[in-house]
Amino acid sequence: MLPFRATMDAALQGRVALVTGAAKRIGRAVAVRLASEGADVVIHYHRSKSDADDAVSEIEKLGRKSAALQADLCGVAEIQRLFQETAERFGGLDILVNSAANFIPARLEDTTEKIWDTALDTNLKAPFFCAQAAAPLLKKSGGVIINFADIGGILPWTGYIPHCASKAGVIMLTKCLAKALAPEIRVNAIAPGTITMAGDPSEWEADFVRRAPLRRAGTTDDVADAVSYLVHAKFMTGQVLILDGGRTL
Numbered sequence: 444m445l446p447f448r449a450t451m452d453a454a455l456q457g458r459v460a461l462v463t464g465a466a467k468r469i470g471r472a473v474a475v476r477l478a479s480e481g482a483d484v485v486i487h488y489h490r491s492k493s494d495a496d497d498a499v500s501e502i503e504k505l506g507r508k509s510a511a512l513q514a515d516l517c518g519v520a521e522i523q524r525l526f527q528e529t530a531e532r533f534g535g536l537d538i539l540v541n542s543a544a545n546f547i548p549a550r551l552e553d554t555t556e557k558i559w560d561t562a563l564d565t566n567l568k569a570p571f572f573c574a575q576a577a578a579p580l581l582k583k584s585g586g587v588i589i590n591f592a593d594i595g596g597i598l599p600w601t602g603y604i605p606h607c608a609s610k611a612g613v614i615m616l617t618k619c620l621a622k623a624l625a626p627e628i629r630v631n632a633i634a635p636g637t638i639t640m641a642g643d644p645s646e647w648e649a650d651f652v653r654r655a656p657l658r659r660a661g662t663t664d665d666v667a668d669a670v671s672y673l674v675h676a677k678f679m680t681g682q683v684l685i686l687d688g689g690r691t692l
């Protein structure tokens with residue numbers, strides 16, 4: 444029998460994945476993981492062109508096909524173009540990972556209309572319209588959608604009210620899409636706690652570690668493991684995998 448890693452290496456051969464916000468950070472780690480399991484991967488980016496080009500090179504070095512496609516996901520026409528271009532260049536779609544987001548601090552008194560719209564458009568409207576645009580392609584392939592929520596969609600953080608509302612919306616969106624798109628397409632979400640990444644304020648990690656029973660922050664590998672699990676979890680839909688070292692307990 445082949446060892447587990449060797450079987451996973453080819454598990455997604457011939458599949459096409461699109462990861463939004465995949466030029467860097469979590470999206471990139473997920474894209475590289477899917478490629479390492481055999482998938483061809485579309486790297487969606489908004490402003491980070493050179494990081495997106497690097498991600499494409501990293502995936503091509505794994506022997507997979509990749510391309511960097513640009514779109515501002517706040518605009519529905521741009522989303523539709525992104526999926527049309529994916530279909531034309533890759534011939535279809537099997538896996539959609541909605542990772543792109545923002546994380547805007549805003550309390551009750553300092554939330555402007557612009558902040559509210561930017562948080563909700565990027566974090567909630569975009570995954571909905573990405574799912575809508577991807578659905579005809581994913582129906583053909585019997586595909587899967589993985590959304591990114593946040594434990595901030597479960598815990599009310601008064602310093603991030605629009606963010607929390609947007610991510611709570613992603614949790615309900617996941618359940619609605621799972622029902623609407625069954626039985627052909629499975630839809631699940633991941634709600635991470637703090638994931639350690641270079642450049643993030645060290646106090647975020649310290650505060651999280653203090654509160655999390657497992658006494659550490661997450662890593663991009665932890666997130667990639669969860670995405671891989673959901674891609675392969677054939678009897679699971681409409682669920683939210685809370686990946687937080689026990690922080691919400």
Ligand SMILES: NC(=O)c1ccc[n+]([C@@H]2O[C@H](COP(=O)([O-])OP(=O)(O)OC[C@H]3O[C@@H](n4cnc5c(N)ncnc54)[C@H](OP(=O)(O)O)[C@@H]3O)[C@@H](O)[C@H]2O)c1
Pocket residue numbers: 463464465466467468469470487488489490491492514515516517541542543544545546565591592593594634635636637638639640
């Ligand atoms: N990091 C954490 O600890 C953590 C915790 C809980 C949940 N999450 C969730 O996990 C996911 C990934 O987290 P992350 O920290 O890697 O995300 P991130 O760095 O905040 O954002 C990922 C990408 O989203 C893209 N993006 C932002 N606005 C966009 C727009 N209008 N149109 C298109 N793309 C846009 C950006 O692409 P460009 O750079 O190309 O402009 C950015 O690189 C997010 O959904 C996040 O909410 C993360």
